[in-house]
Amino acid sequence: MLKLLGSLCILAAGGMAWMDRRRTFRQTLETLTELLAALEEMEGAIRLERLPMPRLLSRAALRRDGPVRMFFQTVVQTLRRGEDLVPAWRQAVGELSLSERDRSALAELGEKLTGDETRACQGIQLVSRTLTASLENLRKQQPEREKRGAALWFSGAALLIILLI
Amino acid sequence: MEPSKAIECYEQAAAVLPSRLRRAALAESREHRAMAEEFRLRTGYPMTLLLPEGEYATGVSVEPGDLEALCNQATEFSRYAAMETLRRGYLSIRGGGRVGLCGSAVMKEGECANIRDFSSASIRIAREKRGVGEDVVPQLFREGQFRSTLILSPPGGGKTTLLRDLIRCLSEGGGERPGLRISLADERGEVAVLWQGEPQMDVGPRTDVLDGCPKAAAIPMLLRAMNPQVIAVDEITVREDIRAMTMAANCGVGLLATIHAASVEELTRKPLYTELLAAGVFSLAVVIRREDGGARRYQVEELPC
Numbered sequence: 260m261l262k263l264l265g266s267l268c269i270l271a272a273g274g275m276a277w278m279d280r281r282r283t284f285r286q287t288l289e290t291l292t293e294l295l296a297a298l299e300e301m302e303g304a305i306r307l308e309r310l311p312m313p314r315l316l317s318r319a320a321l322r323r324d325g326p327v328r329m330f331f332q333t334v335v336q337t338l339r340r341g342e343d344l345v346p347a348w349r350q351a352v353g354e355l356s357l358s359e360r361d362r363s364a365l366a367e368l369g370e371k372l373t374g375d376e377t378r379a380c381q382g383i384q385l386v387s388r389t390l391t392a393s394l395e396n397l398r399k400q401q402p403e404r405e406k407r408g409a410a411l412w413f414s415g416a417a418l419l420i421i422l423l424i
Numbered sequence: 425m426e427p428s429k430a431i432e433c434y435e436q437a438a439a440v441l442p443s444r445l446r447r448a449a450l451a452e453s454r455e456h457r458a459m460a461e462e463f464r465l466r467t468g469y470p471m472t473l474l475l476p477e478g479e480y481a482t483g484v485s486v487e488p489g490d491l492e493a494l495c496n497q498a499t500e501f502s503r504y505a506a507m508e509t510l511r512r513g514y515l516s517i518r519g520g521g522r523v524g525l526c527g528s529a530v531m532k533e534g535e536c537a538n539i540r541d542f543s544s545a546s547i548r549i550a551r552e553k554r555g556v557g558e559d560v561v562p563q564l565f566r567e568g569q570f571r572s573t574l575i576l577s578p579p580g581g582g583k584t585t586l587l588r589d590l591i592r593c594l595s596e597g598g599g600e601r602p603g604l605r606i607s608l609a610d611e612r613g614e615v616a617v618l619w620q621g622e623p624q625m626d627v628g629p630r631t632d633v634l635d636g637c638p639k640a641a642a643i644p645m646l647l648r649a650m651n652p653q654v655i656a657v658d659e660i661t662v663r664e665d666i667r668a669m670t671m672a673a674n675c676g677v678g679l680l681a682t683i684h685a686a687s688v689e690e691l692t693r694k695p696l697y698t699e700l701l702a703a704g705v706f707s708l709a710v711v712i713r714r715e716d717g718g719a720r721r722y723q724v725e726e727l728p729c
Contacts, residue, residue, distance in 0.1 A: 309504060313501075343496065376504035
């Protein structure tokens with residue numbers, strides 16, 4: 260009985276760890292998708308409306324969900340306190356669930372956004388390209404990762420059952 | 425203007441200063457805060473306040489980087505949104521103030537495309553003086569009809585302040601004089617100070633504002649779209665503006681505009697404006713003169729045809 264309970268505990272812990280990884284993975288996918296949509300809107304607003312940054316970021320916060328909404332809200336609140344955009348942007352980027360490479364590309368965008376239209380839009384396009392590549396990569400990996408995770412979990416379960424017998 | 429309102433305007437203008445300079449500006453005496461007309465920043469020198477009696481140095485020096493920070497704050501970190509005016513050397517700020525900038529001009533095809541390495545800046549504090557135009561307005565009518573009028577004074581003489589109040593008075597009407605439909609081409613956004621579509625300064629209930637658009641383009645747009653009785657513009661400086669105003673005058677619209685000139689005589693000596701005077705577009709001028717002690721006097725004069 261004790262062996263059975265122990266085995267169940269191990270299986271549950273394994274399952275939870277797998278679920279957690281899956282959730283993080285999905286969150287990264289969602290963050291990337293939302294960020295790309297927000298950046299596209301920002302580029303349009305800069306080119307066509309010349310919307311000032313605080314209003315642009317407030318609008319992005321309203322239109323986006325989850326961690327990306329939080330990200331834009333944090334930057335807007337920091338700007339309202341009279342602080343500088345570049346450190347505010349960098350700090351908020353640090354809270355996003357992204358790879359180091361994506362985070363670093365996004366962090367650099369803060370400085371470019373304070374430039375003229377060409378510089379701001381080129382910066383956005385550059386980051387968008389980096390994030391799009393990451394998103395495609397993750398999407399390609401998704402079935403493989405799920406298959407591998409399931410296989411690992413079942414192998415673990417099978418091994419435990421054999422051990423219990 | 426009430427001292428509390430004047431101090432509010434001062435604080436609004438000080439909000440674009442980098443934090444170190446802002447703290448120093450806000451620590452100035454109440455009298456200075458109520459009277460100051462401009463902040464002046466020159467790299468390597470103390471920040472000064474322009475008071476009616478002259479420049480007063482604060483104890484804080486302007487360091488390299490302060491003017492970049494000022495530009496970021498003034499444009500709300502959005503230089504792309506202010507590039508049109510930045511390349512002409514100024515930025516309009518929230519509350520109706522204006523930041524003038526000097527530095528190294530970046531030239532492209534013979535025109536200034538940008539300014540980099542800022543060396544000095546002046547921040548003009550917007551002042552709304554309700555009522556300054558009330559005595560002037562009745563003098564701008566002949567046989568019950570508004571006559572096209574120029575407002576003349578040297579830079580910093582209070583042309584925009586008077587223009588704003590004249591627009592308000594004409595728009596509101598008064599006594600037996602009905603309110604007029606005014607269209608304001610507010611290229612620099614300093615007259616009405618639109619904020620998310622709402623004028624921050626009182627320009628009257630019958631005033632339609634188009635801001636951020638060059639006057640030469642704005643005047644035909646307003647004529648077509650808003651059916652104005654009077655078109656008002658601030659600071660006529662180029663031939664295109666004069667052409668657009670002549671065209672509007674030919675459509676039977678009254679005009680109200682400001683020009684840099686100390687007197688009618690000086691105006692007639694400027695080649696750019698002879699075309700305007702020759703066309704007989706404007707028939708009156710309000711000349712702003714400073715009396716001893718800094719008080720302004722408004723004198724209405726007939727313009728030569």
